Amino acid sequence: MRYARHPEVLWRSTSRGPVLLPPSPGDPERLGGVAAVVWELLDAPSTAAELSATAEDLLSPEAAGLQESLDALVDRGLLTVEP
């Protein structure tokens, strides 16, 4: 499965993590931790394995949370999943 940023989610980078705004009526929210790293890395659709490999250095202490973060972002409609 390939994960991608939802095309209708508007967002910005900040020093404290990306700030996202889903389509109306959602409110802005800041991502932190693994979710922030995942979001920043998803410039192009990627699999969990590709993300893990790319972010090995960044995520190694928390790598176990990668799939959970992806699932949570999908559940909240911030990421899309392609087979």
Next chain:
Amino acid sequence: MIDEVLRAVAAHGLPGDRPPPPEVPDDRIEELLREAAPEKLLGLLDQAVADGAVAVSRHGAERIGEEAVRTQAWCLLVERHHLEVHRLLTDAGIDTRFLKGPSAAHRFYEHPALRPFVDVDVLIRSADLDRAVDLLMGAGHTRNQPEPVPGFSARYGKSVTLRSPAGIEVDLHRTLASGPYGLVRPPDALWRRTPAHVRLGTADLAVLDPSAAFAHACIHAVTGRRARLGSLRDVVQLAGPSEDALKLAEQLRAAACLVQAARLATEALGPPATAPLRELEQAPVSRRDQRWLTLYTQTGSYRSVALRSASALPVVDRPRYLVMLARAGRSSGVSRRDGVDTAEKG
């Protein structure tokens, strides 16, 4: 000291050597944030601190980061409102060119957070102004200022400002400037140019092409009471080959704005990094343009500024303008948008 830091922040990331600004102690952080916000520098400040170009304590960095998050959250809400305005106007067949804001942030900066904005600015044709106002009001917006006299805004005003139910301001622009540079010639030359587009979410918004956007950045920077650092950074950031922009500015009779903006940008941010700005700086400015440019920096009532701007109009149009101003004086008055802006936004 804060001024020195703000200038360094405004120039952050530009080519050239500049001395590092002094460290900002914790007891000056709130002052720095207060001063940076109206200059539209919170995005660059957050980046400069993250890059180590502005020295602050860990506490200071956290405060600046928090403020950057808050600023970007508002920007995103405003950006989403651009989509609503785009939908309303295009569904009604009204041609648009979105100005400043996302149009600059997404196209000309390394990432859009570096260029925050606070409202929606969109250029429409004079003939569409009243209909666009009605459309937005029908969608729940309220008009900030009533029409001074019927027909004034569509003929002589710079823009009409409305406010969404969520408090987001929408400026429907008829021209790029208030005062003489807004009156001297209608912006027909802008409408003859092929628009560029900026993608927001899944929508493509029509925006000014890069040369026109640069010309507008220059006009915007010098037609407020004071050139804000963020506006001057736009001048540098948007500067491309100047020939096309200068040709357009001449068509708008606003070439002096480009010259003045290049000079002010150099004064504030340091030596120009690009050849176009160096060339522009050297160009002459006529006495008439010097007078007009000075008019924007003078204090005075909006009415007096509006009256002194009348000389920019074709002779045949002046009596009607003056009569409308007089009638406006007997009714609700003339807003700053009809005279000279004091508050720069976008």
